[in-house]
Amino acid sequence: MDELFSFQDRVILITGAGRGIGKAFAEAFHKRGAIVYGTGSRKESADHMNAFGIQGRVADATDPDAMPGLIDEIMQTHGKLDCLINNSGISSDTPASFFKEDEMEKILNTNVKGVFRACQAYFKAHRKKGGVIVNVASVLGLYGFPLASIYSASKGGVIQLTRALAIEWASSGFRLNALCPGFIETDMTARMTGKAEYKSKAEEGIPMKRIGKPEDLVGAALFLASPASSYMTGQVLIVDGGLTAQ
Ligand SMILES: NC(=O)c1ccc[n+]([C@@H]2O[C@H](COP(=O)([O-])OP(=O)(O)OC[C@H]3O[C@@H](n4cnc5c(N)ncnc54)[C@H](OP(=O)(O)O)[C@@H]3O)[C@@H](O)[C@H]2O)c1
Numbered sequence: 342m343d344e345l346f347s348f349q350d351r352v353i354l355i356t357g358a359g360r361g362i363g364k365a366f367a368e369a370f371h372k373r374g375a376i377v378y379g380t381g382s383r384k385e386s387a388d389h390m391n392a393f394g395i396q397g398r399v400a401d402a403t404d405p406d407a408m409p410g411l412i413d414e415i416m417q418t419h420g421k422l423d424c425l426i427n428n429s430g431i432s433s434d435t436p437a438s439f440f441k442e443d444e445m446e447k448i449l450n451t452n453v454k455g456v457f458r459a460c461q462a463y464f465k466a467h468r469k470k471g472g473v474i475v476n477v478a479s480v481l482g483l484y485g486f487p488l489a490s491i492y493s494a495s496k497g498g499v500i501q502l503t504r505a506l507a508i509e510w511a512s513s514g515f516r517l518n519a520l521c522p523g524f525i526e527t528d529m530t531a532r533m534t535g536k537a538e539y540k541s542k543a544e545e546g547i548p549m550k551r552i553g554k555p556e557d558l559v560g561a562a563l564f565l566a567s568p569a570s571s572y573m574t575g576q577v578l579i580v581d582g583g584l585t586a587q
Contacts, residue, residue, distance in 0.1 A: 345567060345569040346373075347374075347567075348370055348374055348375040348567070349373070349374035349375070350374065350375070350376065351374075351375045351376070351423040352375070352376045352415060352419045352422050352423050352424075353375045353377050353426065353566065354377075354379075354380075354411070354412070354415060354463075355367050355370070355377065355378070355379050355426040355428055356379075356380045356400070356402065356408075356426065356427050356428050356429035356455075356459060357379075357402075357428045357429025357430065358377070358380060358381065358390055358395060359379065359381040359386030359387070359389050359390050360527070360528060361527035362428055362477065362522065362527060362555045363428040363429065364555065365555030365556050365559055366559065366562050367379045367390065367393075367395045369563060370563075371393075371394050371395060373563075376396070377395045378397075378398060378415055379396065379397050379398070380397075380400040380402075380411065380429065381429070382399065382401045382402070382429075384399055386399070387399050398411050398414075402429050402450075402451045402455025402458075403450045403451055403454070408458055408459040408462045408463075409458075409462040409466075412462045412463055413466065416466050416467075421467070421470060422467060422472065423473065423566075424472070424473040424566045426477070426562065426566065427455075427456040427459050427474065427475070427477060428477040429451065429455065430452045430495075431447065431448055431452065432492045432529050433448055433489075433492055434488040434532070435488070436488060437490040437491075445491050448491050448492060449491065452492070452495035452496065452498070452499065453498040453499060453502065456499055456502060457502055460476075460502070460506055460517070464506075464515060468513050470514070471514020472514070472515045472516075473515070473516050473565075473566055474503075474506075474516070474518075475517075475518060475519075475565045476502070476503045476517065476518070476520070477499075477519075477520050478497075478499040478500045478503070478519040478577070479492075479496040479521055479522060480522070480581050480585050481493040482495075482496025482497040482498075482519075482521065483497070483500065483521060483579075483585065484585055499519060500519045503519040503575065504575045507574040507575030507576075508575060511575075515574075516571070516573065518570065518573060518575070518576045518577070519576070519577045519578070520558065520562060520565060520578050520580065521578065521580070521581070522553065522580055522581065523547070523553060523579070523581025523582055523584040524547065524581070525552065525554065525558065526552050526554055526555075527555060540552065546584070547581075547582045547584050548587065549582035550582075552582075553580070553582055558580050561578050561580045565578060
């Protein structure tokens with residue numbers, strides 16, 4: 342296989358890899374010969390990953406000790422971690438005027454602090470070797486949308502975090518880029534895609550006239566994780582069927 346896209350024996354850690362977008366990523370890297378570790382917040386998620394050949398671990402993004410512990414385990418076992426993909430995240434369609442402190446805290450803790458903690462743990466464990474980080478943000482981190490206030494703020498935070506760390510850590514050989522999906526059919530969007538009327542309205546608004554599938558993001562993730570993007574850092578890659586090009 343072309344060296345640019347070879348993942349044979351590369352060690353990759355993907356958060357939220359038991360379902361949805363993270364699962365599609367985990368399967369794609371596994372299929373290409375990578376040693377894939379995946380996380381979830383629940384034991385069932387870890388068991389499910391172990392069943393399809395991924396090293397599944399429970400590592401809650403809101404637990405400050407979870408990712409340092411897992412990255413230590415990976416370093417002790419393999420002596421390296423080639424790429425970290427921060428994919429886990431939660432959303433909400435609570436109207437802004439109804440948001441309560443605890444829901445706001447949970448989203449920001451999972452989506453922003455969780456990503457930061459994972460990046461920091463990887464950097465500390467790997468600072469002499471450099472590394473590659475892909476942070477899954479969202480087009481909602483770039484553009485306004487109703488009923489997405491705190492989620493949008495969290496994803497805008499992920500994009501800015503990616504840019505800032507890319508600059509701070511470039512001299513240590515770390516590359517960080519953000520991947521911004523558009524509307525993708527997963528559990529996260531099931532409440533909308535499950536209703537035919539909402540689904541067709543959403544599809545109508547997308548230039549490619551279809552909602553994306555997790556597999557539609559795999560090529561972009563492989564690119565950002567691979568040496569094919571070796572001169573790219575601090576950037577945002579949008580994969581949305583043309584939604585934000587309008
Ligand atoms: N679907 C879309 O349209 C869309 C669009 C733009 C961006 N995104 C982003 O893409 C990423 C994946 O989304 P998805 O659609 O695949 O969502 P999903 O199907 O709801 O999956 C979310 C994943 O995140 C994990 N997760 C949630 N909270 C966690 C926590 N506290 N600790 C560890 N893992 C946790 C879940 O694992 P457990 O089940 O074990 O908790 C699950 O694997 C998210 O960051 C999301 O914001 C999605």
